[in-house]
Amino acid sequence: MNHIYFALYVIALLGGALLLPVLYFRYKTAKAFNESFAIYVVLSLLVFLGTCTLYIAVNVSPYHFLFNVFVSAAFCNIAALVYLLPRQQYQLFNVPENRRRDYIWRALSGAVFVVALFMWLLPQAIAFIVVVLSLLALISTLIYCQRLQNRFYAQVFTSNKPKVVALVLPVLGIGLGLLEGFVFGDGVAKRGVILSLPIVYILHCASVWWLRDELFPSTTQVQALQLDQLTAKEREIVQAVLKGLSNKQIAADFGLSPSTVKNHLYAIFKKLGVTNRYALLNGLATKGQS
Incomplete structure (x- = not known):
């Protein structure tokens, strides 16, 4: 046995x-x-x-x-x-x-x-x-x-x-x-x-x-976000996020405080209809977008 x-x-x-x-x-x-x-x-x-x-x-x-x-x-x-x-x-x-x-x-x-x-x-x-x-x-x-x-x-x-x-x-x-x-x-x-x-x-x-x-x-199976609704500064922050930078690193690069970076990210998430960085990194589209 x-x-x-x-x-x-x-x-x-x-x-x-x-x-x-x-x-x-x-x-x-x-x-x-x-x-x-x-x-x-x-x-x-x-x-x-x-x-x-x-x-x-x-x-x-x-x-x-x-x-x-x-x-x-x-x-x-x-x-x-x-x-x-x-x-x-x-x-x-x-x-x-x-x-x-x-x-x-x-x-x-x-x-x-x-x-x-x-x-x-x-x-x-x-x-x-x-x-x-x-x-x-x-x-x-x-x-x-x-x-x-x-x-x-x-x-x-x-x-x-x-x-x-x-x-x-x-x-x-x-x-x-x-x-x-x-x-x-x-x-x-x-x-x-x-x-x-x-x-x-x-x-x-x-x-x-x-x-x-x-x-x-x-990441190739999801739709791309439409970034034209963001300001120039917000698009720059999105590019920094795509590079894998943390909030502290982004703050140091842009001469901002970490709390200001968080506020920018909150505004970005709200405009794009996502709730976290992962959704942003994977290009998830807002509900109702094509």
Whole structure:
């Protein structure tokens, strides 16, 4: 039976190994691709660790020790997701920089990572509390990302399918794996592997391939904005935004204060009927424009 479990993991890894390079070479210039790619690599590493756990459990080491190490690795992946998911949303929807907010997410991710490294050394009662707090951190991250999507989603995507892939499947993979571990702990220890993990990962690979063009929208598929309604100064600021300059850089180049640049951008967004920089960069047209 262990050979069947191992084969399932190998099939899942092969799916990711085939998909990752295709995504990279085809969509590497897409908005927020680096963060999206990193999230996918994190999930792939989790499956890889599961495969190694199974192989070593069958051929070398005691099961309980390996299971503890694998759970610790799973929570290290949660720490990575707590850091990467908000960054992906910021890049995707062009959310303005905020150092305090970024420090909060980094600190939360770092705390989960540190406790994950030593989780299997903690007493069972304390380890359970750590598990709950870490899962709450992931849930909070997903809720925060969902709020960003509710605000900006329509500016980038035309269907809800990418939202399902980006938020539901990652938490489903880790959540089901942990649930299986706690509910069927003895069985998992004897097998030395989480069975739900490769199954969800295969579904994830299939979903990403099926929705690849929707997950990484091309800037060539949207209409160009009509900039003739802007003033000369506003068109200059638009050109600076297209070069990838931040508000502070634009302010320095034009001899303005950052707040004045924000006011100019607000006026530009209002005239063009967009709500964020990403919509501007992708040339989204105002409702009613041809």
